[in-house]
Amino acid sequence: MNATGRAASAPNEDPGLREGFGLLETSGLTVRFGAVIANQDIDLRVEPGSFVGLIGPNGAGKTTFVDALTGFVPTSSGSVVFDGKPIDDLPAHKRAQSGLVRTFQQLELFEDLTVWHNLLVAGEKPGWRALLSDLIQPGRRSAGVPDAEWALSAVGLDGLRDALPNELSHGQRKLVGVARALAARPKLLLLDEPAAGLDTAETRALGGQLSTLTDHGISVLMIEHDMNLVLSLCDHIHVLDFGQKIASGTPDEIRSNPVVVSAYLGQSASSTEATP
């Protein structure tokens, strides 16, 4: 599958969607760590083709929500339907294979592989015979090549193909993280603070690259603290605080929502001034 293939397989051909599901739909999603309730009764819906923001103060439970969606922490109750199918019983890698692909807040690249192989390994779908054919024909062209090539150019890193992750700047490493997720052919891309640690220019460049994803049929759910980025990219925003969803709406509605302003935006605005 390549870029055109992606665009051609329009998401709303899926039967589940015609029955009125979103691409992703959670109901009553709850995650507990001992006594801490990190996510409480979260109902959230992502429409196909949309770019959705998820904001909230630190510790609000945003990363936990993505962990729960992608199978990295067990949910205590509630359910997740993705692409028309319940995925609660699927392990993490099956969820990724079904098109629900995430990035990490902390840099989690494969440090022993070059940038190119970081992407390639995400695009390959091995069968049981891979071991035998790899044994004899190691140089064979990998099935992941088209996706990896597309992902590499989507984030503008073609020049760094053969670099190792530890030779890259922080911003470049973040981009490789995004590219690796793209190479795994996502239907819904979950970005966990992609702009954290980037400077203004890098953030603007990232914004430009992310804005093209929906044109390729990839929906996005983005956790981000940079409100300029969130407000400019997202067509819908959900707000979490203390593990609960306290608001959702269009960027304009969120900007003017008094609950959100008191819980989050006000605080964010003042501290952004404090830490330029």
Add this chain to the structure above:
Amino acid sequence: MTHLTFLIVGLGGGAVIAALGLGVVVAHRASRVVNFAHAAMGMYIAFVYYELRSTGDLVQPLLGLPGRFHLIDRPTEVTAFVIAMVVAALCGAFIHAVIFRPLRNAAPLARVVASLGLFVYLIAIVGLRFGSQSASSRVLEGPLPNELVTWGDIRVPADRYWLAVIVVAAAFVLWLGYRYTHLGLATRAVAGNERGAILVGISPNAVGLANWMVATMLAGAAIILAAPVVRLDPSTTSLLVVPAVAAALPGRFNSVWGTVVIGLAIGMVQSEILNLQGEWTWLPRIGLQQGVPLLVIVATLALRGDVLPDRSSTLGSTLPQAGDTRNVPPIAGLVFVMAAIAALFVNAEWRSALIVSAIATIFALSVVVVTGYVGQISLATFAVAGVAAFAMVRASDDLGLAFPLAPLLGIAVAVVVGYLTALPAVRVRGLNLAIATLAGAVAIEELVFKWAWFTGGFAGATAESPSLFGWDLGPEAIGAAFPRRTFVVLTLLLAALCVVGVANLRRSSTGRRWLAVRANERAAAAAGIAVVRVKLTAFAAASALAGLAGVLSAYSASIVSASSFGVFDSLVTVAIAYLAGIASPIGALVAGGLAEGGLLTALVDTVNDDASQYQFAVNGVLLIVAAVKFPQGIVGTGTRARRPSGFGAGAATDQTSPPVNHRP
């Protein structure tokens, strides 16, 4: 009443396990390391004690210095015990200062390897110092009274009660010590937060030193007192670390009373199993007892651990870089051609060395796959190889299968068994995995290799010489024609093909998935990689390699014996593979050359007839040095280090990820 008798008899063995477990706990509190050499340390101290008692000679452990000197004529039990404890304290201090203090922030694998190095070294040094005497278990007169004590119907040697009382007393003293003494409080402070402890003026070094001295003295006292009960010989006694670790594991290597209770219970259950084997004749006659610690370990680990490590687990591979392997096939081809040509001309001794090195290369490749490429660890390599060897003999003797089929079936059985020993890898990692596979290896040794039908019992198992279409491929020949050149070249060829195969896997999609899992299991799962399947596939591939090595060593020895597939050999293989370069097929070639009985041995032998007996001990030393100083191994050293901070810089334990600019 016999049940009670056996349970009480089991107190003896249980007390040893508990006492060793306590020492494991003490060392772990001091250095956050599970010391696989703990029972080996006790074994050495016990040899010191019994040698003092019989000859008055003090046997010192440092290679290169005179092995023994006369200290005192016929010391009493008390004198000998005191001297042995002084030696133990000094050894503990030395081990802490030279090995575990430098490694306190190193990756788990480096610490496992260092303790394996110590294990290998201690067994080797006892072998050197005591020669053949060390191997036979002697009848020892221990310091404890052992006349029978009658209590109702129950007649049990007194030392069983004594051992139990002493271990409970020792635990009580430790518990009080940790709770109320300055040293104990300091230990707990350091274990909780090393930096904080430094700030309030506690020196972690002094604390570590004192704890290591205590741990070594505990180990020595345990084995000295229990030697009449558990036998004293270098490797069996050293492997008592497996039940000791089983006793300490449920309390996370931190609980004094938990360790004592579980240790005593393991000993009592083992003794009762012996009783039941007498009563219930349908129970197999083999070492079911050794299954008990395995059961404890597997049950504990099954309740713990997750299929994916959690967010807080510190990540980042601290293994040497797994370089590109494009140039490996030509190098392997060249080495093969040179070795094969040499095989045509050299004498029998060198031909045997070539066989040994080729087989050791295949063993090392198995370690390269599992540890070097996937970041897992298995200490069951030789157990798996032994299963293949015996299964091959059964296949040809009982099923009448001919040459290529019998070894292939043997390898297939090894893959299945290797897969089973690897199942804990689904949920546990690092140190716990090392423990689980070690317990698995001991269980295979005791359950499978002592199963007379499988291993041929007294008659032994004889591998039928391989031949294809009437062409004799085996090593058998008369006199100096043994081993036959055909077999040498065949073995070399198979080793070279395995090197090329592993190199090919490394540079294809399989290898990319392996390295992705090795680098970061969470990120691998997020990229759609089936982490569990990748790990198990790697274990299966490694088991196939071990199985091949096993059938080849069966052919080369022709008589297959369980003693050639011991746990000790697995430890040495991991150790030498690490030393040579654990993340490179070329490293495996080098490891083959370094193996005991291989090319290096032959070379040393031609120079000096009795130098090669030091090889094991030297390997142990090199291994410790490698773990502490040269994590890249022989092959990797000199190539560019992947992380500027290197291996020992705390990447695995205390550091969190690089600072990320958080905006609140």
